[in-house]
Amino acid sequence: xxxxxxFGALDPELVERVSRRGAVEQSGKMAGxxxxxxxxxxxxxxxxxxxxxxxxxxxxxxxxxxxxxxxEYLEDDFYQMGLDSGVIPAxxxxxxxxxxxxxxxxxxxxxxxxxxxxxxxxLKPTFDFTAGGIVPDPFTDYPTFQALSQGFEDTGVRAYxxxxxxxxxxxxxxxxxxxxxxxxxxxxxxxRRLRGEKGWITGNANTLPAQFAAIYxxxxxxxxxxxxxxxxxxxxxxxxxxxxxxxAPFIVA
Amino acid sequence: MPTRSNQGxxxxxxxxRLARTTGRRTFLHxxxxxxxxxxxxxxxxxxxxxxxxxxxxxxxxxDTGVLNYAYALEQLEAAFYTQVVASxxxxxxxxxxxxxxxxRNHEVIHRDFFKAAxxxxxxxxxxxxxxxxxxxDRTSVLSAARTFEDLGVSAYNGAGQLLTxxxxxxxxxxxxxxxxxxxxxxRDLxxxxxxxxSDVINAQGLDVVRxxxxxxxxxxxxxxxxxxxxxxxxx
Numbered sequence: 508x509x510x511x512x513x514f515g516a517l518d519p520e521l522v523e524r525v526s527r528r529g530a531v532e533q534s535g536k537m538a539g540x541x542x543x544x545x546x547x548x549x550x551x552x553x554x555x556x557x558x559x560x561x562x563x564x565x566x567x568x569x570x571x572x573x574x575x576x577x578x579e580y581l582e583d584d585f586y587q588m589g590l591d592s593g594v595i596p597a598x599x600x601x602x603x604x605x606x607x608x609x610x611x612x613x614x615x616x617x618x619x620x621x622x623x624x625x626x627x628x629x630l631k632p633t634f635d636f637t638a639g640g641i642v643p644d645p646f647t648d649y650p651t652f653q654a655l656s657q658g659f660e661d662t663g664v665r666a667y668x669x670x671x672x673x674x675x676x677x678x679x680x681x682x683x684x685x686x687x688x689x690x691x692x693x694x695x696x697x698x699r700r701l702r703g704e705k706g707w708i709t710g711n712a713n714t715l716p717a718q719f720a721a722i723y724x725x726x727x728x729x730x731x732x733x734x735x736x737x738x739x740x741x742x743x744x745x746x747x748x749x750x751x752x753x754x755a756p757f758i759v760a
Numbered sequence: 761m762p763t764r765s766n767q768g769x770x771x772x773x774x775x776x777r778l779a780r781t782t783g784r785r786t787f788l789h790x791x792x793x794x795x796x797x798x799x800x801x802x803x804x805x806x807x808x809x810x811x812x813x814x815x816x817x818x819x820x821x822x823d824t825g826v827l828n829y830a831y832a833l834e835q836l837e838a839a840f841y842t843q844v845v846a847s848x849x850x851x852x853x854x855x856x857x858x859x860x861x862x863x864r865n866h867e868v869i870h871r872d873f874f875k876a877a878x879x880x881x882x883x884x885x886x887x888x889x890x891x892x893x894x895x896x897d898r899t900s901v902l903s904a905a906r907t908f909e910d911l912g913v914s915a916y917n918g919a920g921q922l923l924t925x926x927x928x929x930x931x932x933x934x935x936x937x938x939x940x941x942x943x944x945x946x947r948d949l950x951x952x953x954x955x956x957x958s959d960v961i962n963a964q965g966l967d968v969v970r971x972x973x974x975x976x977x978x979x980x981x982x983x984x985x986x987x988x989x990x991x992x993x994x995x
Binding site for chain 1: 859862865866869870873876877913916917920921923924926929930933934935936937938940941942943944945948952953956957963965967968969995
């Protein structure tokens with residue numbers, strides 16, 4: 508591990524950001540919902556002007572945001588359909604209602620961020636939540652609904668984690684992605700425990716139908732992972748291709 | 761414990777006051793000061809037998825500084841759960857003991873991972889105190905655990921942008937989601953279905969972000985060692 512560039516020049520940046528009263532409105536303009544909600548906590552974290560109004564985001568970042576948007580579309584549709592179907596028992600609405608709300612918010616946030624950054628938001632695909640008949644209809648079969656929910660959340664965690672590096676050139680976007688990432692992990696923890704599992708992933712254990720083993724493939728590896736406990740202590744990233752392959756059976760067109 | 765919003769507002773108000781009442785140079789001087797604490801009498805808290813109270817640690821600069829910052833938080837968490845597990849609160853159900861033991865194991869692994877990764881650059885062992893926590897009381901223990909986990913999540917979320925080496929960002933990412941899993945589990949033990957409550961997740965569906973300054977202020981009552989964070993990157 509290397510000690511890299513010393514960013515330590517506190518002086519101009521810190522003072523500018525702390526004292527600049529316009530930071531709030533500026534952030535409100537630039538990323539829509541992006542920064543407003545994190546105020547005032549994120550006040551000191553606003554990026555310089557990497558994503559100021561009128562700034563076009565680089566294509567690679569738009570690509571990552573559209574990748575994330577597609578996953579959020581999938582989750583948002585899934586939970587909305589689940590809530591509409593009545594498959595969720597009243598006692599579990601306290602779990603799935605807020606999750607649905609968050610996924611809808613992520614869709615809106617990513618869409619506005621892409622548009623503000625000069626990109627074109629991906630269109631919402633048509634989904635098949637039986638994955639071509641691999642699993643029963645989750646909107647009539649509650650165990651399947653729970654299992655898919657866990658799978659989507661655990662995949663989402665790995666997906667965002669895998670893209671963090673690609674967002675390093677833009678502090679604002681990276682931070683938002685991290686803020687979504689930890690929310691997905693909270694969701695995953697709750698749904699896993701609802702299913703009688705630990706909130707964390709042990710090794711590469713897959714308790715979903717065998718076809719979904721790719722969701723957990725490689726979770727048992729990684730730096731610092733040598734024991735079952737250390738396998739739980741670290742979540743591992745997935746590449747965009749790996750995530751797309753997991754999502755593909757649910758995407759009709 | 762402060763809620764997310766009042767923590768943020770308190771910080772902002774504090775900074776506002778500073779900005780008004782001090783000149784730029786004075787403020788910068790403050791920003792460079794240590795996040796200091798008054799050394800408390802602290803007997804058996806330091807499970808590693810490391811440095812004693814009064815020995816400052818300097819987190820350092822650049823990515824190393826950020827990783828030392830994470831290492832400091834992991835030391836705090838590991839020490840906390842080690843004490844919790846060593847003497848569970850009365851009547852702790854088996855499932856809660858298992859969960860807290862798992863979390864203890866994870867935090868110890870995180871701590872040891874950072875220590876090994878940082879090598880010679882690692883800060884010394886911190887002296888910590890949980891005098892404000894009643895370890896015999898479930899509510900007190902779980903409330904402290906929730907604070908530590910939510911704080912940890914917000915710390916990693918804020919630290920990501922401070923890192924410059926992609927591998928370090930991945931490392932932070934591999935840990936923060938586990939902290940978020942912990943936070944959700946602990947929160948649900950306190951209040952059903954509060955795993956992603958509106959006190960931590962805003963209307964945009966985003967989790968909390970805190971600067972190192974805010975995090976170290978929040979952690980300050982639990983850390984006896986004086987931590988010098990003045991070298992940390994700010995963007």
